[in-house]
Amino acid sequence: MEIAVSAVTGELFSRFISFLLSKYSSHEISEDKQLERLQQLLLRICAVVEEADGRYITNSGMLMQLKGLADAMYRGHHVLDMLRCWTLTQENSIKEVQVGSPFPPLKRFRAIVDAAGKDKARYFEIHRTLEILETAVDHMPEFVVLLGGCQRMSRRPYDAYLYIDNFMFGRHTEKQRLLNFLLEYNPPSLPAVLPIVGGHAVGKKTLIAHACADERVQSQFSSILHLNEDDLLRIAHSDTLLSGKMLVVVEFVSDLNEKNWEELYTSLAQMNEGSKVITISRFRKSEKLGTVKPILLDIHSHEELTYLFKTLAFGSANPMDHPRLLQVAEEFAMQLQLRGSLISVNICADVLRWNLDVNFWISILNRCITVAEKNFSLYGKHVRSLFEQGHRLDITNFASSSAAPLHIIPFAGHSSALKDLQRVTLRELLLDPSVRPKGxxxxxxxxxxxxxxxxxxxxxxxxxxDFPKDKPLSGRKRRGDPS
Incomplete structure (x- = not known):
């Protein structure tokens, strides 16, 4: 009897193991097919988004669909990179990178590898992303047909996608909305006003410069005038005649002075028919200046920042040849999303691109985290907020040698009294701390x-x-900070 029970138990156990192996094998095949499908869908969406960037789109519904396609594209790239990274990690049996560094180990870096090994979470992420991409592709035929009727832009050399650091990244819908505002006909009346509102270093001026470089925009206006708050009263109280069909860009670096604006706008009314005004500000209060719906610029999504950071950091190198760096790049993107900005992405990528060594990348990442945590403990605010307020930062830990404190005061370079000082780039200082000048x-x-x-x-x-001791900030922003 015992022999029979043992035989039956052994047979059941054997069948159970075979069932699990069969299920795991079919899951692997299914996942491979899903990845292949994801790549195919992503390729189609990328082609349409790139084509849309080269057309003048005036249809508001198409602009909404373009935004959805772009969001799906960046999400697809993000998931595809994560899965490729996981596959390469498994193939190379990489569980953790040992770093000979004086900095603390990366807890989240190890967590990325561990989290990627969870089949259910990975399978769900693929499945969810596939659903988003398939939905986007299902709604694409009508968009493509309408896109064919949109006028093509004349391409400039720096628009090529091969040189992503030489053209404006993302902002697909916002670029089209700004071009539409500048090119559309307005009936005779006071100049139309478009407010562009966004936080520090999100690309407000770059967006405007991108639109102003367009050939149709340049032919639309006889001149483009850039003003700031200091110019408002001078123009309003002078007899200067703003003649011709003009585009006036006004930047507010502090809170809005409505009286000054009213005086300026009255002066702008003398411009010729078809003239237009764009205002730039970090303050939502400036939205009410507009005669049309404002353009609101927020920081890029995590998927967008990840895509941009990896493209800039790896340069001409193939990320698939550096699976460990892919993992570190993911952590960089997460930290930059939480504490940094578009400027931080470019700064870090510029440094890392010169040395594709995993220990170097992790060392720089640890320095970034240490600096962010130290400034938060000193001032009670994140680095991004401190920059927006023009407050000085302690970046001593960025240098490998911390013999002398290294504090920076943002935007002080705009002061004429400091223009003659010696200049050093942050990349030079990170790669070789000895280049730091005396004084x-x-x-x-x-x-x-x-x-x-x-x-x-x-x-x-x-x-x-001697320098004044650091004190926590009260939370009140300084007046006169750049936008």
Whole structure:
């Protein structure tokens, strides 16, 4: 009897194991097919989004659909990279990277590998992303037909997708909306006003420069005038005649002074028919200046930042040849989404692109995290908020040698008294701390390659002298901070 029971038990166990192996094998095949399907759908969506970027789209419904296609595209890229990273990690049996560094180990970096190994979560992510992409593709035929009737833009060299750091990334819908505003006909009346509102360094000026570089926009206006708050009263109280069909761009770097704006707008009324006004501000209060719906610019989504960061950081290298770096890049993107900005993405990518070594990347990532945590403990605010307020930051831990404190004061480079100081780029300082000058100097964190070619310059004081002790911020923003 015992022999029979043992035989039956063994047979049942054998069948159970065979069932599990069969199910696992079919799951693997299914997952491979799903990945192949994801790549096919992503290729189709990417082609349509790229084509749409080269057309003038005036249909508001098409613009909404373009936004959905772009969101699906970046999500698809993100999931595909994560799954490729997981596959390469499994093939190379990479469970954790040992880093010979004085910085603390990355807890989340290990968690990425562990989390990626959970079949259910991975399968659900693929399935959900496939649903989103398939829905987008199902609604694409009508969009493509209508797109064929949209006028094609004249391409410029820096628009090529091969040089993503030389053209404006993302903002597909916003670019079209701004072009529509500038090119559409307005009946004779006071100049139309479009407010563009967004936080620090989200690309407000770059968006405008992108639109102003368009050939049709340039032929639409006789001149393009850029003003700031200091110019408002001068123009309003002068007898200057703003003649011709003009585009006036007004930047508000502090809270809105409605009286000054009313005086300026009265002066702008003398411009010729068809003239238009764009306002730039970080303050939502400026929305009420508009005669049309404002363009609101928020920080890019995590999927967008991940796509941009990886493209910039790897440069011409194939990310698939660097599975460990893919994992670190994912963590970089997460940290930049939480604490950084578009400028931070470009700064970090510019440094990392010169050294595709996993230990170097993790070292830089740990420095970024340490600096962010230290400033939060000092001032009670994230680095992004401190930059927006023009508050000084402690970035001593960015340098491998912390013999001397390294503090920066954002935007001080705009002061004429500091223009003659020696300049050092942040990349130079990170790669070789010995380049730090003695005494005061200007630190160039990043220089944009796009019009208006903004340079982000910060004053670094000489800390051999006494300096006031750091105090937590009250939460009130300073007046006069750049947008």
């Amino acid at each position: 005061d100097f200007n630190l160039v964190s990043w220089e944009s390659k796009l019009p208006p070619y903004t340079s982000f310059i910060h004053f670094v004081p000489n800390y051999s002298q």
